[in-house]
Amino acid sequence: MGDSSKSIDRLLHDLRERAKELNCLYEVQELLGNPATTIDEICQGIIEVIPPGWQYPDVCQAEIVHDGKAFRSPGFEKSPWVQSADIVVQDERVGRISVYYTEERPRSDEGPFLKEERKLINTIAEQLGFYILHEQLKQVFQEQLQSEGIRKSEWIVILDLLKRTDPDLLMRITRKMINYLGWSGIKEVEGLLERSSFAARPGGTLEENRPYQGLPGSGLLEITDEVFAVASKHLSREAILENIQKWSREERVRFLVDVLVNPNSSLSEISSAIERYHLLAGQGIELTGSRDRWFRVALIRRILSDQPHFIRVAKDYVGIDDFGDFMHRVIFPVGSHGKLGGKSAGLYLAAQILRQSNSGRELLQKVKTPKTWYMTSDSVFHFMSYNDLEDHIEQKYRDLAQVRQDYPYIIHVFRNSPLPPEMVKGLSLALDDFGDVPLIIRSSSLLEDQTGAAFAGKYKSLFIANKGTKDERLAALMDAITEVFASMFGPDPIEYRVEHGLIDSHEEMGILIQEVVGTRVGPYYLPAFAGLAFSNNEFRWSSRIRREDGLVRLVPGLGTRAVDRLSDDYPVLVALGQPSLRVNVTPDEILRYSPKKVDVINLETRSFETVDLRSMLRTLGERYPLSHQLVSLLEGDHLRRPRSWVVDFEKSDIVVTFDGLFSRTPFLRQLQTIMSVLQEALGYPVDIEFAHDGTDFYLLQCRSQSQGEDSSPPIIPRNLAAEEVVFTANRYVFNGHAADVSHIVYVDPQKYAGLESQQELLGVGRAIGRLNQALPRRRFILMGPGRWGSRGDIRLGVSVTYSDINNTALLIEIARKHKDYMPEPSFGTHFFQDLVEASIRYLPLYPDQPGVVFNESFLTSQANLLGDLLPDLPHLADVIRVIDVPGATGGRLLQVLMNGETQEAVAFLSDPATDIERAKTGGGPV
Incomplete structure (x- = not known):
C-alpha cells in the first residue's frame, strides 16, 4: 500500500479533536436544555465550554454578543485569528459568536481553524438562535394569555401569536387543519377548500381539461379564521389545541423533510440531520404515524436499499432512531450519495427482525451480529477517481478473455494505490473501536444478495489478523479493502452479470468491516463452529425428508x-x-x-x-x-x-x-x-x-435462497435398448432434464490423474473455460473426475470457476472406486448456488456402483473435436474429449432425465425432443 498522506500520529490527533468537538456540543445542549437557566447564564456557560472543544484550548477565547450585552472569556483580547458565526432568529441577525486564538497557530482549513470547527461554531450559533426564538415566543404567548384572560381559548392565542411572528408556519397549520377536517368528513370545509385552491368557473366542472386557477399562497392566511371557526364547531378546544401543538412539533423536524426530499443531499447532510433529529427526540418530539413512516421509508431508500420488496418489509422493523445508532460507524467520501450495499442491508434488516420478534424470545436472546463498520458503495469510485483509475470502469464491456487477463494487474494496481485521506481517517477510527481482534473485510455491492441474483462468492471477502503496530494494522486493512474493490472487475462477477441481465445495471462496491466471531485457542483464532x-x-437423502x-x-x-x-x-x-x-x-x-x-x-x-x-x-x-x-x-x-x-x-x-x-x-x-x-x-x-x-x-x-427453474420429476423410460444408454445413476439425483444435448465434454479421469504438473492441471480448467464459450449454450454437458470448482488439491477435481462452466446444461462428476475422487453433493456452497441460479443441472456419477450403467467406450471411442475447436491444445487431446453427438450417432441427440423422487437418472440417445418432451411432462414411458 502506498504511503498515507498523513502519519498515524496525525490521524490519532484528528480523532481526538472530533471527540472534543462532540463533547463541546453535548455540553451546549445540556445548557440549553436546563429550564432553570437564564439566557445570560447560558451565554456565559457557552463561553466556558467553547475553548476545550477547539484545537488549541490553551490560547482559545470566546465572545458572544447578544441583546446589547457581551459575554467574554476571562482576560479576553481580540486578535487577527478569529472564527465567527451569526446568531439568527426569524431570518434576522440578533447576535454573534466569535472564537479567537490569542497567538498565531499553524494554518489549517480556515486560517488556524479546522473545517470541523466551522461546522461546530455554526451548530452552536444555530442552537442558540432556536433557544432565543423559543424564549421570545414563550414570553409573547404568556403576555397575551395574561392580557386576554379567559376571553380567548389557548389555541386562539396561539394563532394570534403566529400571525404576528411566523405567518409561514400559520399557513402550513391552516392547510393541515383543512386536510384534517376534510378527512373527518366535515362538509363545511369543502367550500373553504375549493375557495382556497381554485377559482370558480361558471358552468365548469372539475374534470375540464384546463389547469386549475389557484389562489396565491397568501390565500390560505385570508381564510384562517374561517377554517378554525369551522373547526371550533366540530372539535373540542382540547382537540384543536392538541392538533396545533402536534403540527407545531412536527415543524421542528421540517429540516429532515427538506434534506430527504432533496435528491442532491449528501450522506453527510443526511447524517447531520439524523443527529439533529436525535437530539430533538430527547426533548419529547412526537411524529404522526404517517410522517414517521415517510421518514422511515425515505431513510431506508436513501441509505439501505431502493429495492421495493426490501423497503416494504424494512419499514416495519427499522426506525428513525436506528439510523442514528449506526451512522457514526459509516465511512463515506465527501459529498457521498452511496448506500450500504446489499449484504449490509440484508444483514441489518434480519437482525432487526430477530430483535423485535415475539416468537421464541428465549431462543433468540443469544442471537447477535458482530461489531460492524461500513463503507458506502460510492467509496470505490471515489478511490478510483483519487488515483486516476477511471479507465477500468468500462472493463465489464470488454471480452471475457481480456477481463480474465487484466484482472491480476487490476488487483496489483488497486493494492498499490492509496485511499483518500478522509477514508483513512475513518478507518483509523474504526480500528480504535475494534481494538486488535481479527477482522473480515467483506464486499457489499448494490447488486449483491438480491432475489435471483445472490452473487454468491463472486466478490472477495478477506480475513486479516489485525495484529502489530497501528501503522501495520491500518496498512493491512487498506490492502484488503482495495483488493475487495478490485474484485468488482473480475471475470466471474462480470460473466455473472451478463448471465443475469445485469451488465448494464449500475454497480457500486460497499464494504463491511466486521469483527471475526471467535476466541483464541493457542496461537489460533476461530469460532467453535460456523455454517450455512x-x-x-x-438435497434430500431420504424420502422422509421434506x-x-x-x-x-x-x-x-x-x-x-x-x-x-x-x-x-x-x-x-x-x-x-x-x-x-x-x-x-x-x-x-x-x-x-x-x-x-x-x-x-x-x-x-x-x-x-x-x-x-x-x-x-x-x-x-x-x-x-x-x-x-x-x-x-x-x-x-x-x-x-x-x-x-x-x-x-x-x-x-x-x-x-x-x-x-x-x-x-x-x-x-x-x-x-x-x-x-x-x-x-x-x-x-x-x-x-x-x-x-x-x-x-x-x-x-x-x-x-437461490431458486432455479421448478422441475417436475420426469418419468424414467424402462424399455431402452442397451446400445442407446450412455449412463445411469441411482444416488443423489435431483429432479431435472437436459434435452437435445449436441456435445459431450468428457475429461477422462484416468488421463487427468496422470497429469504430472500443476500447470497441466490448471490448463485443463482453462481449456474447459474456452470450450464453455465455443460450444452452443445449454446444448452441451460436462463430465469429469472429482469435485469441480473446489478449493484445495486440484488433482481431486477440475479447477474451474463460474465463468468457465456457466453455459453448460449439466455438470456430471465421476467417482471411480479405485481413485480418491469422491463427488460431494455440495448443496449450499457458493459453487452449488451458481448452478441452482443458472438452472445448470448437477449429477454425481458412481460408475462402479451396483446397478449403474456407464458406457465408457462410447465416451472414449468417438472422434474428438478438441483439435478443431482449440487447435493450440493438442497436448490435451488424450485428457479432454469433445464428442459431436449427432455426428457420432447418425443425427441422434443425447437426452438426460433425472428423477429425484425415485433416485434414478438415465442418459440415452434418441431423436430430437419428441420423446424427451413426452417423458418430462409425464406422458408415459418412452
Whole structure:
C-alpha cells in the first residue's frame, strides 16, 4: 500500500479533536436544555465550554454578543485569528459568536481553524438562535394569555401569536387543519377548500381539461379564521389545541423533510440531520404515524436499499432512531450519495427482525451480529477517481478473455494505490473501536444478495489478523479493502452479470468491516463452529425428508469451509426438521465423511491457515470452545458421545460429528426458530451464514435462497435398448432434464490423474473455460473426475470457476472406486448456488456402483473435436474429449432425465425432443 498522506500520529490527533468537538456540543445542549437557566447564564456557560472543544484550548477565547450585552472569556483580547458565526432568529441577525486564538497557530482549513470547527461554531450559533426564538415566543404567548384572560381559548392565542411572528408556519397549520377536517368528513370545509385552491368557473366542472386557477399562497392566511371557526364547531378546544401543538412539533423536524426530499443531499447532510433529529427526540418530539413512516421509508431508500420488496418489509422493523445508532460507524467520501450495499442491508434488516420478534424470545436472546463498520458503495469510485483509475470502469464491456487477463494487474494496481485521506481517517477510527481482534473485510455491492441474483462468492471477502503496530494494522486493512474493490472487475462477477441481465445495471462496491466471531485457542483464532442454513432442502437423502425441512451445512472453525467447495474434506449436513435422518449412518461412513481440517487465523504468523483438526484437538482440545459437544469417540467399530465434560483428546480417537450439539443443546431449535421468523417476515425462503463462539449465535448474512427453474420429476423410460444408454445413476439425483444435448465434454479421469504438473492441471480448467464459450449454450454437458470448482488439491477435481462452466446444461462428476475422487453433493456452497441460479443441472456419477450403467467406450471411442475447436491444445487431446453427438450417432441427440423422487437418472440417445418432451411432462414411458 502506498504511503498515507498523513502519519498515524496525525490521524490519532484528528480523532481526538472530533471527540472534543462532540463533547463541546453535548455540553451546549445540556445548557440549553436546563429550564432553570437564564439566557445570560447560558451565554456565559457557552463561553466556558467553547475553548476545550477547539484545537488549541490553551490560547482559545470566546465572545458572544447578544441583546446589547457581551459575554467574554476571562482576560479576553481580540486578535487577527478569529472564527465567527451569526446568531439568527426569524431570518434576522440578533447576535454573534466569535472564537479567537490569542497567538498565531499553524494554518489549517480556515486560517488556524479546522473545517470541523466551522461546522461546530455554526451548530452552536444555530442552537442558540432556536433557544432565543423559543424564549421570545414563550414570553409573547404568556403576555397575551395574561392580557386576554379567559376571553380567548389557548389555541386562539396561539394563532394570534403566529400571525404576528411566523405567518409561514400559520399557513402550513391552516392547510393541515383543512386536510384534517376534510378527512373527518366535515362538509363545511369543502367550500373553504375549493375557495382556497381554485377559482370558480361558471358552468365548469372539475374534470375540464384546463389547469386549475389557484389562489396565491397568501390565500390560505385570508381564510384562517374561517377554517378554525369551522373547526371550533366540530372539535373540542382540547382537540384543536392538541392538533396545533402536534403540527407545531412536527415543524421542528421540517429540516429532515427538506434534506430527504432533496435528491442532491449528501450522506453527510443526511447524517447531520439524523443527529439533529436525535437530539430533538430527547426533548419529547412526537411524529404522526404517517410522517414517521415517510421518514422511515425515505431513510431506508436513501441509505439501505431502493429495492421495493426490501423497503416494504424494512419499514416495519427499522426506525428513525436506528439510523442514528449506526451512522457514526459509516465511512463515506465527501459529498457521498452511496448506500450500504446489499449484504449490509440484508444483514441489518434480519437482525432487526430477530430483535423485535415475539416468537421464541428465549431462543433468540443469544442471537447477535458482530461489531460492524461500513463503507458506502460510492467509496470505490471515489478511490478510483483519487488515483486516476477511471479507465477500468468500462472493463465489464470488454471480452471475457481480456477481463480474465487484466484482472491480476487490476488487483496489483488497486493494492498499490492509496485511499483518500478522509477514508483513512475513518478507518483509523474504526480500528480504535475494534481494538486488535481479527477482522473480515467483506464486499457489499448494490447488486449483491438480491432475489435471483445472490452473487454468491463472486466478490472477495478477506480475513486479516489485525495484529502489530497501528501503522501495520491500518496498512493491512487498506490492502484488503482495495483488493475487495478490485474484485468488482473480475471475470466471474462480470460473466455473472451478463448471465443475469445485469451488465448494464449500475454497480457500486460497499464494504463491511466486521469483527471475526471467535476466541483464541493457542496461537489460533476461530469460532467453535460456523455454517450455512437454508429454508428449503433441495438435497434430500431420504424420502422422509421434506423440502421445507431445510438444510444445515456445518463445519468447525471459520465458515470458509462451509461456503467453499473442498477437494479433500467434508462438512456435516443435517435436515433441520429431521435431524435424526443423517446422510451417513454407519461408523465407516461417518468417519470417512467427517471434517478433517479447520480454517483458522494464526495470530502469531498473522495469516489465514488450514490446519489438521485432529492434531489441533490433541494439543488444544481442552481449550477449544464446546469441544465436548462437537466430537464423538471412536471405540472399536462404533461411535459414542463423551459421557462427561472431560475428554482425553491426546489418547482418544476423535471424530467431529456435532452429535452433542444436536442432542444436548437447543442449537437446532434455535436455528429453526431463526429460519422460520426470517422467512415469515421477509416473505421468501432464506439462506443465512452464521458462526458460534461457544456462547452466542452470530448471524453473518441473510438473503433470499437461490431458486432455479421448478422441475417436475420426469418419468424414467424402462424399455431402452442397451446400445442407446450412455449412463445411469441411482444416488443423489435431483429432479431435472437436459434435452437435445449436441456435445459431450468428457475429461477422462484416468488421463487427468496422470497429469504430472500443476500447470497441466490448471490448463485443463482453462481449456474447459474456452470450450464453455465455443460450444452452443445449454446444448452441451460436462463430465469429469472429482469435485469441480473446489478449493484445495486440484488433482481431486477440475479447477474451474463460474465463468468457465456457466453455459453448460449439466455438470456430471465421476467417482471411480479405485481413485480418491469422491463427488460431494455440495448443496449450499457458493459453487452449488451458481448452478441452482443458472438452472445448470448437477449429477454425481458412481460408475462402479451396483446397478449403474456407464458406457465408457462410447465416451472414449468417438472422434474428438478438441483439435478443431482449440487447435493450440493438442497436448490435451488424450485428457479432454469433445464428442459431436449427432455426428457420432447418425443425427441422434443425447437426452438426460433425472428423477429425484425415485433416485434414478438415465442418459440415452434418441431423436430430437419428441420423446424427451413426452417423458418430462409425464406422458408415459418412452
